[in-house]
Amino acid sequence: MSDWVEACAAGDIDEEDVMRFDHAGRTFAIYRSPDDEYFATDGLCTHEKVHLADGLVMDDIIECPKHNGRFNYKTGDARGAPVCVNLKTYPVKVDAGKVLIQVG
Amino acid sequence: MIIGAGECGGRAALTLRDLGFEGPVTLIGDEPHLPYERPPLSKEAMASEAPVIKAIASEEFLAERSIRHIHSIRAVAIDRAARAVQLSDGSSVPYDKLLLATGSVPRKLPLPGLGGRCVYLRTFNDALAIRAHLSAGNRVAIIGGGFIGLELAASARKLGAAVTVIEAQPRILMRGVPAEIAEVIHEAHEAEGVSIRTGQGIAAIADKGAKVTITLADGQNIMADLAVIGIGAVPVAALAAEAGLAIDNGIAVDEHLRTADPDIFAAGDCCSFPLAVYGGRRVRLEAWRNAQEQGALAARNMLGADEAHAAVPWFWSDQYGLTLQIAGLSDEGRSVVRRDLDDSAFILFHLAENGRLVAASGIGPGNAVARDIRLAEMLIAKRATPSPEALGSQAVKLKSLLAA
Ligand SMILES: Cc1cc2nc3c(=O)[nH]c(=O)nc-3n(C[C@H](O)[C@H](O)[C@H](O)COP(=O)(O)OP(=O)(O)OC[C@H]3O[C@@H](n4cnc5c(N)ncnc54)[C@H](O)[C@@H]3O)c2cc1C
Ligand code: FES
Numbered sequence: 001m002s003d004w005v006e007a008c009a010a011g012d013i014d015e016e017d018v019m020r021f022d023h024a025g026r027t028f029a030i031y032r033s034p035d036d037e038y039f040a041t042d043g044l045c046t047h048e049k050v051h052l053a054d055g056l057v058m059d060d061i062i063e064c065p066k067h068n069g070r071f072n073y074k075t076g077d078a079r080g081a082p083v084c085v086n087l088k089t090y091p092v093k094v095d096a097g098k099v100l101i102q103v104g
Numbered sequence: 105m106i107i108g109a110g111e112c113g114g115r116a117a118l119t120l121r122d123l124g125f126e127g128p129v130t131l132i133g134d135e136p137h138l139p140y141e142r143p144p145l146s147k148e149a150m151a152s153e154a155p156v157i158k159a160i161a162s163e164e165f166l167a168e169r170s171i172r173h174i175h176s177i178r179a180v181a182i183d184r185a186a187r188a189v190q191l192s193d194g195s196s197v198p199y200d201k202l203l204l205a206t207g208s209v210p211r212k213l214p215l216p217g218l219g220g221r222c223v224y225l226r227t228f229n230d231a232l233a234i235r236a237h238l239s240a241g242n243r244v245a246i247i248g249g250g251f252i253g254l255e256l257a258a259s260a261r262k263l264g265a266a267v268t269v270i271e272a273q274p275r276i277l278m279r280g281v282p283a284e285i286a287e288v289i290h291e292a293h294e295a296e297g298v299s300i301r302t303g304q305g306i307a308a309i310a311d312k313g314a315k316v317t318i319t320l321a322d323g324q325n326i327m328a329d330l331a332v333i334g335i336g337a338v339p340v341a342a343l344a345a346e347a348g349l350a351i352d353n354g355i356a357v358d359e360h361l362r363t364a365d366p367d368i369f370a371a372g373d374c375c376s377f378p379l380a381v382y383g384g385r386r387v388r389l390e391a392w393r394n395a396q397e398q399g400a401l402a403a404r405n406m407l408g409a410d411e412a413h414a415a416v417p418w419f420w421s422d423q424y425g426l427t428l429q430i431a432g433l434s435d436e437g438r439s440v441v442r443r444d445l446d447d448s449a450f451i452l453f454h455l456a457e458n459g460r461l462v463a464a465s466g467i468g469p470g471n472a473v474a475r476d477i478r479l480a481e482m483l484i485a486k487r488a489t490p491s492p493e494a495l496g497s498q499a500v501k502l503k504s505l506l507a508a
Contacts, residue, residue, distance in 0.1 A: 016503075050471065051471070054470070054471035054472075054474055054475060055471075055474065055478075056474075056478045056479065065471035065474030065475060065478075066420075066427075066471060066474070067392075067393070068393065068418075081115060081118075081396050082141070082160075082396070
């Protein structure tokens with residue numbers, strides 16, 4: 001399996017918010033949920049390849065900034081038109097105040 | 105059964121299946137295509153080398169869900185007594201519930217002399233025909249400084265065509281867009297080399313052979329290889345009118361999107377409905393998300409949900425690197441508060457006399473205004489009365505106002 005990559009410090013993301021993380025030519029979105037857990041998905045919407053990190057996080061939903069397509073960022077499930085293709089998710093862990101993601 | 109296989113009709117059909125409806129679903133459209141998205145037609149599709157259609161669902165997807173899509177055929181009459189729809193191929197299809205999602209069509213320019221070089225943009229086929237004329241060195245005249253015309257102007261510039269926009273009103277985007285934002289868009293177009301002629305009526309058009317000559321009210325002539333007319337849209341409501349249903353700026357429906365006939369619904373660009381967020385003011389929207397939401401709502405109500413429309417209108421437009429987003433209807437507002445964001449993006453909040461936030465209009469590069477417009481939309485839906493100071497200060501997070 002591929003490596004764990006350090007994405008940011010745990011405090012870099014507010015609760016119920018999202019941050020963009022670029023790594024090795026790819027782009028990811030890292031989330032901090034209202035109950036203080038961290039998650040990661042592909043950074044681009046499956047509708048028109050827009051950066052999800054500009055979108056709004058509400059509970060476990062990330063809403064795309066472009067046309068308000070919705071995904072559950074914990075599972076990657078597409079949750080509302082116009083998006084119908086799920087987002088890929090990545091394992092995340094917090095270690096010594098750092099957020100690490102496993103870019104598979 | 106659904107008449108009109110566009111954004112709204114397509115979403116309605118998919119929603120019926122998502123909700124577990126097992127009876128037959130028939131989607132009738134007069135275009136030769138699968139249900140597809142129109143917004144890219146003036147944007148990405150127009151600016152690309154070979155425009156591709158962005159279908160809402162593939163043929164397989166529709167087939168898997170047993171949605172019968174009849175294309176290239178028009179519904180010509182509704183027989184309410186027999187509960188059947190007559191089609192242009194002479195056949196007749198029975199219905200239990202009927203949804204009219206017939207959309208809108210471009211308003212025609214009421215001038216003589218229009219020929220093959222004066223065109224409109226609504227369908228994918230229109231887009232292909234226009235695209236064929238947009239190349240470096242060609243001249244395009246766009247009649248009407250509304251969204252579709254301006255997006256098309258931006259796409260035409262990307263392809264190197266010379267563009268003139270002619271607008272009869274004193275400024276572009278008169279309808280629904282605050283002057284401060286229209287100005288930003290105006291400047292962006294001029295910076296990209298578009299010539300914008302506002303306050304200019306058209307005296308005459310000569311469309312002969314491969315050239316169009318447009319004579320403005322002040323006597324000047326504008327020569328073009330193609331003229332695209334974008335002066336608004338009119339609802340497609342004749343079918344409903346002939347069936348005796350009420351028409352009021354489109355097919356008139358109630359908050360459940362139902363006509364006076366309990367088995368017939370209408371949704372999307374073709375209908376006018378009471379907008380609950382503004383105390384039931386009757387409006388007709390020409391917006392993509394509305395078409396989607398109303399398609400889904402009509403589907404739920406056809407299955408007996410009895411759910412009232414509650415959404416806040418929302419619209420976006422892309423021109424060059426700029427995106428504009430508007431939540432709510434700004435003409436409901438009496439005063440304006442400006443909030444500046446990073447990268448010279450800004451949002452105008454429109455407040456009613458009683459302090460209620462009724463609309464928000466934002467513009468900026470990329471998705472700079474998206475998040476705050478979305479939060480504003482939720483505030484509007486909540487009928488919130490946030491303080492003008494909080495709205496105007498970038499330091500105050502809109503999300504915190506929502507919780508308040
Ligand atoms: C170029 C362009 C750009 C746009 N950009 C944006 C944007 O950036 N943002 C935004 O919010 N909105 C935008 N819109 C508006 C948005 O696309 C519409 O609001 C939306 O398509 C409306 O969906 P609808 O299903 O109600 O109607 P339509 O999409 O018009 O679909 C109606 C369909 O019904 C068919 N039909 C009509 N009568 C019959 C009949 N008797 N029998 C069979 N079929 C029939 C029509 O041919 C059509 O295919 C844009 C529109 C255009 C044209
Ligand atoms: S780009 Fe994300 S919903 Fe369209």
